[in-house]
Amino acid sequence: MNQLFADLQELIEWQLPIRSRYEGLYRILVAALNQSTRELTIEFSGTFARLDFLCRELSYKELHPTAYRQICSFRSRCSHLSQLTDDELSANCDLDVRALCEFLAKLINEPLPDFFVPYLKFDYPKLTKKSLIANSLRCFISGISDNGISLTGPLGEDFLLPWHYAVNEHQTRDLDYLRPMIRVGTQLNLVRPWEDDGLLLAEQVIFEPDILIDITSIVSGFGKNGKSVYNYLLNLLEIRSQTSAMLLGNLAGQMLDEEVRAFGSGHLPTYVESLKRFFADNALAIVACSDFADADKRENFHENARRQQQNIRNIVHSVFAQDRTIKLQKVILEPSFYCEMLGIQGRIDLLQSDKHVLMEQKSGKMDEYRHTHEKQHYIQMLLYQAMLHYAYHDDLGRELRNDDIASYLLYSLYPEGGLLKEAPAPLVLDEALEMRNQIAYLQLQLSRGEAKEILEGLTPEMLKTEKISDKFWEQYIKPRIAGILNRVQKASAVEKDFFYRMLTFEAREHILAKVGTSQREASGFAALWNCTSAEKREAGNLMDHLQIAGIEEDMRTITLVSCAPDMDDAASLDDNKTVLPNFRKGDIVVLYAYVAGGDPDARRDMVFRANIAAIRSDGLMVRLRAPQREIALLKPRSDIYWAVEHDFMESSFTDTYRSLSSFLEATPDRRALLLGQRDPRIDRSLKLQGNYGTFNELVLKAKQAQDYFLLIGPPGTGKTSCGLVNILRETLISSEKGASDDPASGNILLVSYTNRAVDEICSKLQKMEVPYLRIGSHLSCAEEYRSQLLVERCQQCRNEQEIRQMIESCRIVVGTTAAVTGGSCLFNLKQFELCIVDEASQILEPQLLAILSAKVDGRDAIRKFVMIGDHKQLPAVVTQTERESEVHEPLLREIGLQNCRQSLFERLIRTNCGNSDIISAASPLIYTLSAQGRMHHDVAAFANHAFYSDMLREIPLAHQQRAIPYRSNRQDKWSRLLTTRRISFINVKKERELGVATSDKVNQQEATLIAQLVHAVWLLFDENHLTFNPAETVGVIVPYRHQISTIRKELEQFNISELPQISIDTVERFQGSQRDIIIYGFTVSRPYQLDFLTNNRFVENGQIIDRKLNVALTRARELQILMGDADLLRKDAIFAALIDNVGNCI
Structure with missing residues (x-):
């Protein structure tokens, strides 16, 4: 019997x-x-999309119409379980079981097993036409004809949407522009739909609504040159320099927030206080801004900023007070909205909590000639208004008509007449939503590899869609457009291939980050509404049943405590309903309220964007991006629960798109180097200035390499403590001894992928007692290194000149690749002799391009770079499949670029080995560390042989030579194992109890044994008078978060305070860590799960390298204990070899 049927029967x-x-x-x-x-390489946003596709592939609707309607109804019921009573579910259950088993039989092309035949006696209801009662209807396109668009509704209904129809006496809808965009399977949202003479009509039609488009992106499609979706595309690729006007806009926004929060407090912020706060958060951008180098421009900035503060103060304290519509005590600052109905998202500057007032602030000029708004600003406000009108309700639950929403544009540049009350404009809104649809389609085009066809055919004149003065066009608009296009169109053949292939790769990652993928459960930002709360909890992506316990004086740090009800495990599909949430300190999240007893849904109301400040045993603390006033919503209330989910940062992708443009703007020499069009230079005349013992050869090779150097650091070889530190020391010593007029001399940039790795680099710098500057935020930085953050160091500076001097005088700058890329204006202030990239094997090529491509006055801002990593450990996280990210362009394959998921580090290794998978020790640009000081020889043996061709050797340190250091008088099996075996395998077969359902991601037998083992370690350390340190003694690695929760629950039974503090995590989280004793529980109990365990493999020199297993087996210093189903694991050759290598199974 197929496993799906077996699971269903069970x-x-x-x-x-x-x-x-x-x-x-x-x-x-x-x-x-x-x-x-x-x-499949098709983008599916959720279960509904996959079901529709497969039903079309099977012709299920045509062949089995009643079964099709029932399976659609079943899916819909499952998506709304919390809204249905037990009686309603019981009444449908037998029919839903029939629908499911019949659908499975067709899907896997197998006859229905005998067990399910009795369910065929339950007759499906006759097909009836149901009336539409919906504010929005999600449909799939089932056909396209001259008559219109054939649609399938969420319950399997059939509709026809005509190409042209009247919305009302003033508006018509022309959908012809959708013709090139749509195909069978495309999703549409029909907003405010109604039926008329057999046709389905709607006020608005939204293309692929799960691809949320930010309102600022929509506005970018409307330029001075006219309306065009390609305005958005060029904006995406434009390399921008920070200007004083941009900074003034940000400062004016801060000042508005300050004045609103200060209203009624008796203290109004002075200009100096506001400026100091602004400088602390924007120091790098300010001092790197070329306008601030000019004394007159600098003074002009401060003059304008003071004027804006006074204007804002007057408006808030005088104008607002006179307008009875505006109630400042109800004002919420910078709330965000995720409007799936319209396929848009946005952040409103100022909103009244009842949603009857919204305001958008602009620090620049209005249309002074007509004393009215600029069109872009007006469209932005209209889209915010449309969100509230269509998708939300006021604080009393009433629908919001346009007349109910007082919408303002605040031009804070003007002392009088700057507050414009705006009226709705349905026709302009239609234009804006049409632009939204076109941008969503363009994003899909980019992800499908169509960028080359689009960009190569574009000319500036094609974007000139409105009449504009010739002088303005020729002097300002056209040169900007031509500059962006020329950068791409005039690139060399290999540069174009690289640019377009990486653009496609990043665009596909961008789309999948929005809509998700079948490779990962509850993935993609659209999971916020496409997945049930149960699915999101199961994936660890939702924390709900939270209540506010308090908010600190800063009105942004909120403490939330869990009020989740206890659940009966026997009544649950999982042994442990409370899955450990997949959140970490510093994560970006959304926080939103929902009615106690209801189902959390981020679409129903405003959300607050925040960072997790702390994880507690009873809840968590979050830090809001925008501080608030004391409003009723944020006070503790028993009738309101709060939920936290992961946020999605559009800016991370826009930074990457611009990084690709930066590459095309890099110096010709750097572009040629990165694309293998010239050989890297080596100066063998250089000698060492310092003595580094056994690392002299490494440091000398790194010094003689003039362009780049690659250091491979297998587990435990000290790639940071020895490799990075010694190369850094030699660079510092050489710059001190040698006189140079190069402005980059002695300046070193240290970057890594994760904040944890940056913390480790900081720890080494502090031991060296060398001053450094860290780029980043408080929450992403360990407390002991926060004093070196730029934001902290700025507190000691009185003005921008002192900040500039502080940055220029500091020789070492540290940060994550994301932080440095986001602060790339750093290169306007400093050039670097050397950039060392740690964790290089975890960083994708596009993520490094902005750093490596930076230039100043025609020279590379980074003269040389050293990359440190291990391509045999876990690589960068990529959402698309290996087949989707594969490179087919011959010119790119010639330079070693075989797959976009591979790091630049890995590609350069291949390039220096003649595109072979055999790494040559003789290469002058590659060095592999081989002396490891972590693992005992026996612990390292299998990984060393299977993955490193027996090249690793012990240093040796004391613990690598001695016998097992633990003794015990106990005679139990765990004590005997821990005192006699360096590496062990415990054979555990999952048992299934009748009447007790468990997820495949939970293995209760393994969890119980792992908890017993951890307890045995604690007893052993106590018996040997050793300190049990939860951060150092023992760690547990398992593949699923469900299993983590189950193990923690088992540990609680021992009532020992140290045991719950140990690290129990996935192998991905353990990379870079070590413990004395590691327990690795495979957990899996079904053959299909082996694919998940083995999904990170590649071949090198004829060996299969399992990156995931390599990391799991190289974390232990003293003892390694493996646990799993030996018979199941032996189905995989590497696992079988591992079990045989360990020897006797217990």
């Missing part, structure tokens, strides 16, 4: 309560859909 036999039964049924449907679409 679920039915368990006789679970009705809700748990439906959770299980839905999980089987999702698993079937994911398995059937896993290898």
Whole structure:
């Protein structure tokens, strides 16, 4: 019997309560859909999209119309379980089981097993036409004809949407522009739909609504040159320099927030106080801004800023006070909205909590000739208004008409007449939503590799869609457009291939980050509404049932405590309903309220964007991006719960797109180097200035390399403590001894992918007692290094000149690649002799391009770079499949670029080995560390042989030579194992209890044994009079977060305070860590799960390298204990070899 049918039969036999039964049924449907679409390159945003696609592929609707309607209804019920009663679910359950098992039979092309035949006696209801009662209707396109667009509704209904129709007596809808964009399977949202004479009509039609488009992106499509979706594209690729006007806009926004918060407090912020806060948060951008180098421009900035503060103060304290519509005590600052209905998202500057007032601030000029708004600003406000009108309700639950929303544009440049009350404009809104649809389609085009066709054919004149003065066009607009296009169109053949292939790769990552992928459960930002709360909790992506316990004086740090009800495990599909949330300190999140007893849904109301400040045993603390006034919403209330989910940062992708443009703007020499068009230079005349013992050869090779150097650091070889530190020391010593007029001399940039690695670099710098400057935020930085943050160092500076001097005088700058890329204006202030990239094997090429491509006065801002990593450990996280990211362009394959998911580090290794997978020790640009000081020889043996061709050797340190250091008088099996075996394998077969349902991601037997082992380690350390340190003694690696929660629950039973503090995590989280003892629980109990364990492999020199297993096996210093189902694991050759290598299974 197929495993899906086996699981379904098992679920039915368990006789679970009705809700748990439906959770299980839905999980089987999702698993079937994911398995059937896993290898496809189509973008699916959720279960509905996959079900529709597969039904079309099977002609299921045409061949089995009643079964099709029932499976659609079943999916819809599962998506709204919290809104249905137990009686409603029970009334439909037998029919839903029939629909599911019949659908599975067609999907896997197998006859229905005998067990399910009795369900065929339940007759499907006759097909009836249902009336539409919906504010918005999600449909799939099932056909396209001259008559219109054929649609399938969420319950399987058929509709026809005509190309042209009247919305009302003033508006018509012309959908012809959608013709080139749509195809069978495209999703549309029909907003405010109605039926008329057999046709389905709607006020608005939204193309692929799960691709949320930021309102500022929509506005960018409307330029001085006219309306064009290609305005958005060029804006995406434009390399921007920070200007004083941009900075003034940011400062004016801060001042508005300050004045609103200060209203009624008795203290108004002075200009100096406001400026100091602004400088602390924007120091790098300010001092790097060329305008601030000019004394007159600098003074002009301060003059304008003082004027804006006074204007804002007057408006808030005088004008607002006279306008009875505006209630400052109800004002919320910078709330965000995710409007799936219209496919848009945005952040409003100022909103009244009842949503009857919204305001958007602009620091620049209005249309002074007509004393009215600029069109771009007006469109932005209209889109905010449309969100509130269509998708939200006021504080009393009433729908919001346009007349109910007082919409303002605040031009804070003007002392009088700057507050414009605006009226709706339906026709202009239609233009804006049409632009939104075109941008969503353009993003899909980019992800499908169509950028070259678009950009190569574009000319500046094609973007001139409105009449504009010839002088303005020729002097300002056209040169800007031509500059962006020429950068791409005049590149060399290999540069174009690289640019377009990487653009496609990043655009596809961008789309998948929005809509998700079947490779990962509850993935993509659209999971916020496409996945049920149960699915999101299961993936660890939702923390709900939270209540506000308090908010600190800064009105931005909120403490939330969990009020989650205890759940009966026997009534749940999982052994542990409380899955450990997948959140970490510093994560960007959204925080939103929902009615107690309801289902959390980020679309229903405003959300607050925040960072996690701390994770606590009873909840968490979050820090809002925008401080608030004391408003009722943020006060503790028993009738309101709060939820936290992961946020999506559009800026991370826009930074990457611009990095690709930066590459085309890099010096010809750097472009040629990175694309293998010239050989890297080596100066063998250079000698060492310092003595580094056994590392002299490494440091000398790194010094003689004039362009780049690659250091491979296998586990435990000290790639940071020895490799990075010694190369850094030699560079500092050489710059001190040698006189040079090069402004880069002695300046060193240290970057890494993760903040944890940057913390480790900082620890080494502090031991060296060398001054450094760290780029980043407080929450992403360990407390002991925060004093070196730029934001902290700026507190000691009185003005921008002192900040500039402080930055210029500091020789070492440290930060993550993301922080340095986001602050690339750093290169306007400093040039660097050397950039050392740690964790280089985890960084994708586009993520490094802005740093490596930076130039100043025609020279590379970074003269040389050293990359440190290990391509045999876990690589960068990539969402698309290996087949999708594969490179086919011959010119790129010639330079070693085989797959976009590979790091630049890995490509350069291949380039220096003649595109072979055999690394030559003789290469002058590559050095592999081989002396490891972490693992005992026996612990390292398998990984050393299987993945490193026996090249690793012990230093040796004392713990690598001695016998097992633990002794015990206990005679139990765990004590014997821990005192006699360096590496062990414990054979555990998962047992399934009748009537107790468990997820495949939970293995209760393994969890119990792992907890017993951890307890045995604690007893052993106590017996040996050793200190049990949760951060150093023992760690547990398992593949699933469900299993982490189950193990923690088992540990609680021992009532020992240290045990819950140990690290229990996935292998991805353990990379870079070590413990004395590591327990690795494989957890898996079904053959299909082996794919997940083995999904990170490649071949080098004829060896299969399993990166995930390599990391898991190289974290332990003293003892390694493996646990799993030996028979199942032996189905994989590497796992079988591992078990055989360990020897006797216990």
